[in-house]
Amino acid sequence: xxxxxxxxxxxxxxxxxxxxxxxxxxxxxxxxxxxxxxxxxxxxxxxxxxxxxxxxxxxxxxxxxxxxxxxxxxxxxxxxxxxxxxxxxxxxxxxxxxxxxxxxxxxxxxxxxxxxxxxxxxxxxxxxxxxxxxxxxxxxxxxxxxxxxxxxxxxxxxxxxxxxxx
Numbered sequence: 001x002x003x004x005x006x007x008x009x010x011x012x013x014x015x016x017x018x019x020x021x022x023x024x025x026x027x028x029x030x031x032x033x034x035x036x037x038x039x040x041x042x043x044x045x046x047x048x049x050x051x052x053x054x055x056x057x058x059x060x061x062x063x064x065x066x067x068x069x070x071x072x073x074x075x076x077x078x079x080x081x082x083x084x085x086x087x088x089x090x091x092x093x094x095x096x097x098x099x100x101x102x103x104x105x106x107x108x109x110x111x112x113x114x115x116x117x118x119x120x121x122x123x124x125x126x127x128x129x130x131x132x133x134x135x136x137x138x139x140x141x142x143x144x145x146x147x148x149x150x151x152x153x154x155x156x157x158x159x160x161x162x163x164x165x166x
Contacts, residue, residue, distance in 0.1 A: 005095070005098060005099070008094060008098065009091045009094045009095045009098075010091065012090055012091055012094045013087040013088060013090050013091025013092075013094070014087060014091075015087075016086055016087045016089075016090035016091070017083045017084055017086060017087025017088075017090075018083075018087075020079075020082065020083035020086045020087065021076060021079070021080065021083040024072075024075055024076045024079040024082070024083060025071055025072065025073065025075070025076035026070055026071060026072070027070075027072050027075060029070055032066075032069075032070035033070065035066065035070075036063070036066055036067055036070055039059075039062070039063050039066055040063060042059065043056065043059045043060055043063050046059050111137060111141060111144075111145040112145060112148075112149060112154070114135045114136070114137060114145075115131060115135070115137075115145055115146065115149060115155075116164075117135070118130065118131050118134045118135050119155075119162070119163075119164050120164075121134070122134075124163055124164045125158065125161055125162070125163040125164075126161060126162055126163075127160055127161045127162070128142050128143070128146065128160075128162070131146070131162075146162060150162075153165055
């Protein structure tokens, strides 16, 4: 298992779950959150500015009432399973998207792709000499890769030439 891939997956999934939970907590009202933050700053300014205790207390009570009108902890608690499922879904998508090449479909090695490229350009049939001439493969590499592809059933020997197995 790839540790960085696992770490990114877990962090992304947990982040998505926390973001979903916070959205449920404020019922999606991000404007209300911003209003609360502005009001809280105003209360701090009142306290720092030397306002009377009654004015600060009244501002704090208004801030508490605003917070209660924005937040819904009951809804957030009921939606925890949904938030966790969203986090798992995002984590799974990240795991699949950034998977290692070994876990992806068999893409073949570079030499096999070179052989396939030449084969497709030649209509599916080619000779070893054409492969040497049209690709950067050496004679030894041509022999090795064609033998490996013959054994795997990707190529068929047709006299002196090779053709793609259909």
